[in-house]
Amino acid sequence: QVNLLQSRAALVKPGASVKLSCKASGYTFTDYYIHWVKQSHGKSLEWIGYINPNSGYTNYNEKFKSKATLTVDKSTNTAYMELSRLTSEDSATYYCTREGDYGGYYFDYWGQGVMVTVSS
Amino acid sequence: DVQMTQSPSYLAASPGESVSISCKASKSISNNLAWYQEKPGKANKLLIHSGSTLQSGTPSRFSGSGSGTDFTLTIRSLEFEDFAVYYCQQYNEYPPTFGGGTKLELK
Numbered sequence: 001q002v003n004l005l006q007s008r009a010a011l012v013k014p015g016a017s018v019k020l021s022c023k024a025s026g027y028t029f030t031d032y033y034i035h036w037v038k039q040s041h042g043k044s045l046e047w048i049g050y051i052n053p054n055s056g057y058t059n060y061n062e063k064f065k066s067k068a069t070l071t072v073d074k075s076t077n078t079a080y081m082e083l084s085r086l087t088s089e090d091s092a093t094y095y096c097t098r099e100g101d102y103g104g105y106y107f108d109y110w111g112q113g114v115m116v117t118v119s120s
Numbered sequence: 121d122v123q124m125t126q127s128p129s130y131l132a133a134s135p136g137e138s139v140s141i142s143c144k145a146s147k148s149i150s151n152n153l154a155w156y157q158e159k160p161g162k163a164n165k166l167l168i169h170s171g172s173t174l175q176s177g178t179p180s181r182f183s184g185s186g187s188g189t190d191f192t193l194t195i196r197s198l199e200f201e202d203f204a205v206y207y208c209q210q211y212n213e214y215p216p217t218f219g220g221g222t223k224l225e226l227k
Binding site: 004043044045046047061062063095097100102104105106107108109110111112113 | 152154156162163164165166169170173175207209211212214215216217218219220221
């Protein structure tokens, strides 16, 4: 069965960076784009961007272009998102998701989410 | 960006009842709409895509309707496991955007 296993919660200092991981299993990793989604506490969801695990091509929401960097390691079926120059606005839960089967940016599987807290 | 407005934000119902959740887009999105279910401690679940196509594994008591700007998620004969938060999401235009969520609570 498809599973997206995300890294543990992170507590990071303002101005620092954090790299989140998402290990995929149960399907051919390079066949599906991986998308990342942000959920600030008590708020709705925001799309950050996606990566094509086969080619490494990325596409970002303009809002997150200078914040997030998406990469993959095909040898371990793992996607990563690095968030840089963290501020309190980056405190949120971040989800990796798999793009749906029938085209279009909807998401048929989600990771369990990882909470990032930015605090000194 | 396309704004997605869900209503109501909160909905209280009892098992066995039927409920509907509305999702309105700020411009036409054809039928490029998905619905998700969020439950504590569980991964978010895709219920419906393409406005009305049930994702594999979604119970038939769930249905989606609409096109253009107005969409509805209907749950017939609520079961205890359905009490959760529901989100709509458009994927017709870049960037994909989500509604604010509807919390379905036990009355």
